[in-house]
Amino acid sequence: MADPTRFPHIVVHPPALDGSRRVTEGDVTLGLASHLDDVIEILRLADLDRIEVEESDLIDWLGGGPDDWPGLSEHEL
Known part of the structure; x- marks a missing residue:
């Protein structure tokens, strides 16, 4: 369980x-x-669901943002 007093x-x-x-x-x-x-x-599952995934400053997206999933084709979306 994540510690609610610290920022992940x-x-x-x-x-x-x-x-x-x-x-x-x-x-x-x-x-x-x-x-x-x-x-x-x-x-x-990590008890971090309070984080707004697409907009949070707590998440560093390396190699592309939340919309970058090169393994997916347009047919799978």
């Missing part, structure tokens, strides 16, 4: 070859996301 530093890492993106808090890997909805679920 979440990083969504650049896409891997398959388009998935690792989500970390500090040195801890929270999960692997293939879509924005996965990031939301990973944060929910």
Whole structure:
């Protein structure tokens, strides 16, 4: 469970070859996301669901923002 008195530093890492993106808090890997909805679920499971995923300053999006999922085609959206 996350400590509510401190602000987490979440990083969504650049896409891997398959388009998935690792989500970390500090040195801890929270999960692997293939879509924005996965990031939301990973944060929910880590008790960090109070974070506005697409707009929060607490999340660093490396290698592209919340709309950048190169492993997805238009047909899957």
